[in-house]
Amino acid sequence: MAMNTEQQVSYSIEGIRERRLAKREELKLSKERMQDLTQQLFAPQQGKNKIDSLMQQVNMGIAAYDGLMTGIKILRRVRSFFGGKKKKR
Incomplete structure (x- = not known):
């Protein structure tokens, strides 16, 4: 019989907090990038004169x-x- 030899990963509150903050920053950057791309795609062209x-x-x-x-x-x-x-x- 084979024993289940999976290693358990221990989580600490500090580690979870750091990952959460890192992911939040990543989401913020992704949101800003998506807004910039949308603005570039759908913004009307500026007229050259009146x-x-x-x-x-x-x-x-x-x-x-x-x-x-x-x-x-x-x-x-x-x-x-x-x-x-x-x-x-």
Whole structure:
């Protein structure tokens, strides 16, 4: 018969505290890195002059309006599939 020869690892409160603080710092750095990457990916480009900035704002407004209208149309269509308007007899 083989004996179970696993070594037990002893944990101390100080060791646990140090690991917890190290992991917390690692998570903080990871969060900051993710925020920086997201900012770089999704931040609007800076306009070179006032007209470019104005056109960019107009374009973003039109895109927001178009997205809103598309969402409303999809919502109406989905509601109609699930009995949005019932016929009266």
